Each structure stands twice: as C-alpha cells, then as structure tokens.
Amino acid sequence: MVTIKDIARRAGVSPSVVSRALNNKYGVKESTRQLIKNIAREMNYYPNAAARRLVTRKSGMIGVMMADISEPFYTQIIKGMEYVASQTGYTLLFSNSYDNLEKTNVLQKMIVTENVDGLVIVGSNRQDTSFIGMLLERKIPFVLIERNFKKDKVNCIWIDNKKAAYTATKFLLEKGHKKIAHIAGNLQNQVAIERLAGYTQALKESGVPEPNRLVIHGNFVCEDGYRAMQEILRAQPDCTGVFVANDSMTYGALQAIHEAGFAIPQDIAVVGFDDLEFSAFTNPPLTTIRQPRYEMGKKSMEILIKILQGEEKNGINLCLPFELVIRNSA
Numbered sequence: 212m213v214t215i216k217d218i219a220r221r222a223g224v225s226p227s228v229v230s231r232a233l234n235n236k237y238g239v240k241e242s243t244r245q246l247i248k249n250i251a252r253e254m255n256y257y258p259n260a261a262a263r264r265l266v267t268r269k270s271g272m273i274g275v276m277m278a279d280i281s282e283p284f285y286t287q288i289i290k291g292m293e294y295v296a297s298q299t300g301y302t303l304l305f306s307n308s309y310d311n312l313e314k315t316n317v318l319q320k321m322i323v324t325e326n327v328d329g330l331v332i333v334g335s336n337r338q339d340t341s342f343i344g345m346l347l348e349r350k351i352p353f354v355l356i357e358r359n360f361k362k363d364k365v366n367c368i369w370i371d372n373k374k375a376a377y378t379a380t381k382f383l384l385e386k387g388h389k390k391i392a393h394i395a396g397n398l399q400n401q402v403a404i405e406r407l408a409g410y411t412q413a414l415k416e417s418g419v420p421e422p423n424r425l426v427i428h429g430n431f432v433c434e435d436g437y438r439a440m441q442e443i444l445r446a447q448p449d450c451t452g453v454f455v456a457n458d459s460m461t462y463g464a465l466q467a468i469h470e471a472g473f474a475i476p477q478d479i480a481v482v483g484f485d486d487l488e489f490s491a492f493t494n495p496p497l498t499t500i501r502q503p504r505y506e507m508g509k510k511s512m513e514i515l516i517k518i519l520q521g522e523e524k525n526g527i528n529l530c531l532p533f534e535l536v537i538r539n540s541a
Contacts, residue, residue, distance in 0.1 A: 212298055213256040221254070222247050257299040257516060269328045273301050273515060274321035276308040277333045282431075283459065283487045284504070288333065288356065291508025299516055301328075308332070311339050318342055322351060329515045333357055335401035352518045352525065354511040357402055364525035366514055368507050372402050375500045375533040376409025379454050379482045382498075382535060384417050388452035388480060392425040394439040394464060396456040403431075406456045406484065425450065429460050436460025440467035451479055452541070458485040458499055465493055465540070480541035486534075495539035503531045 215233075219226045224243065232239045232247040239247075250256075275292060277285050289305075296303050304327060306317045321327050330346065330353040346353050347364055354366040383391050393410045396403030407426065414424055425447045429435025436455060440463065443450055455461040461483035465475065473479050475495055483490060486501035510529060517523035 213251075213254045215256075218247060218250050218254060218256060221250050255298075257295075257520075269519075270326045271301055272304050272327045273512070274327035274330045275303050275305045275333075276317060276321070276330065277305070278309060279307055280305055283489070284457070284485055285333065286488065287504035288508035288511075291505040291510075292331065292512045293508075295509055295512035295516065299512075301512075301516065308334060311336060318345075322349070327351075329353060329519055331356065331511045331515060335403075336399055337401055337404075338399055352515055354515045354527075356507050356511055359401075359528065359530070361528070366518070366525060366527045368511050368514075368529045368531065370502055370531050370533045372405035373409040373412070375484070375535075376406035376454065376456075377413045378409075378533075378535050379484065379500050380410045380413035381417075382537075383452040383454060383480055383482060383541060384413060384419075386452070386480060386541065389419060390423045390425075390447060390450045391419070391452040391454060392427070392443045392447060392450050394436055394443070394453065394455040394460050395426050395428045396460075397430045398428065400431075403456055410454055429456075431457050431459060433459050433463040436463030437467045438463070440464035441471075444468075444471050444473075452481075453479060454482045454484075456484055458483040458487040458490050458497065461497060461499070462489070462493065465497075469494070476539070476541050482541050486536050490536075491538065493540070498538045498541040499536055501534040501536045503533070506531055 215226045215229045219229045222229065228239060229247050232244040233251060292303060304321065306321065308317055321330065330351060332353060333356040335357040343365060354368060356368045358367050359369045360367055380391060391414065393407065395407045398404055425443060427439035427442050429439050443453065453464060455464055461481060464481060468475055468479055475481055483497050483499035486499045490497040490499050514523060514527050518525060
C-alpha cells in the first residue's frame with residue numbers, strides 16, 4: 212500500500228509537505244502541489260480513510276446493493292470493490308436489492324441506519340429509478356453499474372450490451388448458421404433489452420427472415436435457460452445456433468441440448484454472455500462475451516472514493532470494453 216512517505220521520497224519533499232499538498236492546505240507552492248498530486252495519482256495513492264474519519268466524522272462505510280449476491284455474476288465485481296476498499300480503509304456493507312429498490316427498504320436502511328458515506332448499486336431494472344432523484348437530493352454520492360444514464364451528477368459504469376450481442380450473433384452468422392434463436396433475459400432490465408436489440412440487428416442486417424428467428428424469455432437463471440432451450444427445440448427443431456443473454460441461462464441450455472441427444476457445436480452452436488468462472492469448464496467449454504466484471508467493481512470504488520475525497524466531480528460515465536472469448540461451443 213502506497214503511503215505519504217513513499218510519495219515524499221519520490222517528490223523529494225517531507226511527508227508534512229505531501230500531507231498539506233494533498234489536503235489543499237496553505238504553505239505549499241502551486242508547482243509543488245501539482246507535482247505531488249501527479250505523483251500520488253501515478254502511484255494510485257488513496258488517503259487513509261480511518262484517519263480521515265477522525266476529522267470528517269464520516270462512517271467510512273460504503274453500501275453495495277446487488278439483486279442477489281449469491282449469483283456467480285457478482286463475484287468478480289465484489290473482488291474488484293474489495294481490492295480498492297482494502298487499499299483505502301473503507302468498509303463495504305453488502306445487501307440484496309432483489310433488483311427493486313423501490314419495493315424494499317434496504318436503501319433507506321443503508322442511508323439512515325448504517326449512515327453510509329456513498330453507494331454502489333448494481334442492476335438495470337428500468338422500473339427502479341426513483342431512488343436516483345432521492346440520492347441526488349440528499350447529496351449522497353453513488354455509482355451505478357450496468358446502467359447508462361445521460362444525466363448530470365449520475366455516475367455510471369457499463370458496457371455496450373447491444374454491440375456485444377451484435378458481435379455474438381454475427382459470430383454465429385459468420386459460421387454459416389441461418390436459424391439462430393435467442394434466450395433473452397427479463398425485459399424489465401435494460402441489459403436484456405439491449406442484448407435482444409443487438410441480436411435482432413445482426414439478423415436483420417444479414418437478411419435472415421423473421422420465421423428463422425425465435426426469442427424465448429427467461430430471468431437470467433439456469434433453470435430458465437433449461438426450460439427455454441427445451442421450448443426452442445420443440446418450436447424450431449432445425450435451429451442450429453443459440454445466443455443466450457447470460458452464462459447462467461446458458462448452462463441450463465447446454466444441459467437441455469445434451470439431454471435431447473444433440474452434439475455441441477456440430478448440431479447446435481451456443482454463445483453465452485458474461486464469461487463466468489465456470490464457462491471455461493462446461494462441456495464443451497463455452498464461447499461467450501466477456502464482461503470486465505473485476506474492472507467494473509474496481510472502477511466503481513475508485514470513482515466513488517475520489518468523489519468522496521473531493522478529487523472528482525459527479526457525472527462520470529464510463530463504458531468499458533467487452534471481448535468475445537472463442538472456445539468450443541460455437
């Protein structure tokens with residue numbers, strides 16, 4: 212962990228000068244102040260939160276809300292958050308939102324009872340947005356993951372889901388597949404809508420007629436993927452490709468295909484979305500869109516802490532890159 216002493220040695224000044232510069236105190240030349248701040252930024256230095264709490268009377272806690280923390284999708288996001296928290300002295304307080312903050316009191320509890328300094332909220336339920344105005348009104352810093360709001364003072368981290376889904380579907384088309392089904396997520400979620408739009412755009416551009424398209428909806432869980440794939444096999448038995456809106460549903464789809472006696476990818480090619488930890492070990496290993504989940508968690512905390520410490524202003528909108536990971540399922 213980088214300390215003030217490390218910065219002082221590199222800048223050739225005393226630790227007290229570094230402290231005054233980073234806290235915008237008097238008695239430091241502007242050129243020296245900028246040098247020290249640049250060095251601190253390069254070395255990824257964060258002021259010790261525990262020490263600051265004694266002065267600011269802040270709780271030192273950051274609330275993190277996810278639909279269901281037990282879901283594998285969140286593991287790397289949590290790891291990224293915890294890495295930054297461990298470097299900066301903040302404590303993370305996790306809670307399930309069940310993807311609907313408006314019907315649960317978890318947000319109020321975080322703010323009133325736990326007195327969190329800031330919040331990271333993961334999820335893209337389109338019907339769950341009124342909390343944004345409330346947080347802005349209370350001036351509680353927050354970062355949203357999986358949402359893209361073009362709105363002042365709202366901080367967002369996301370990937371281009373439509374482009375990613377387009378890339379996945381285009382990959383199947385380039386492999387020669389003409390009848391490609393899609394197992395979509397819950398369309399109350401923005402990510403599900405965008406992934407469906409990417410799938411549809413790729414098929415339209417390639418001239419695939421509507422009778423060759425089939426969309427079955429699930430709720431991002433393995434059981435729904437299994438059920439949806441069974442329905443696809445009944446409704447469109449000559450389907451040769453499937454793009455699934457997340458890896459958890461893809462695991463269920465793979466099982467349904469195996470049980471029906473089809474070979475993957477010889478009979479049916481499958482592409483997922485997320486690149487969860489298990490996706491390299493399915494039978495066969497899964498071709499999927501990789502989301503930078505660790506980076507999402509890490510960046511969300513870095514942004515929030517810099518805002519809390521007055522080093523950044525609200526309104527950061529960060530689109531991270533995705534990657535098509537090609538394995539043996541397509």
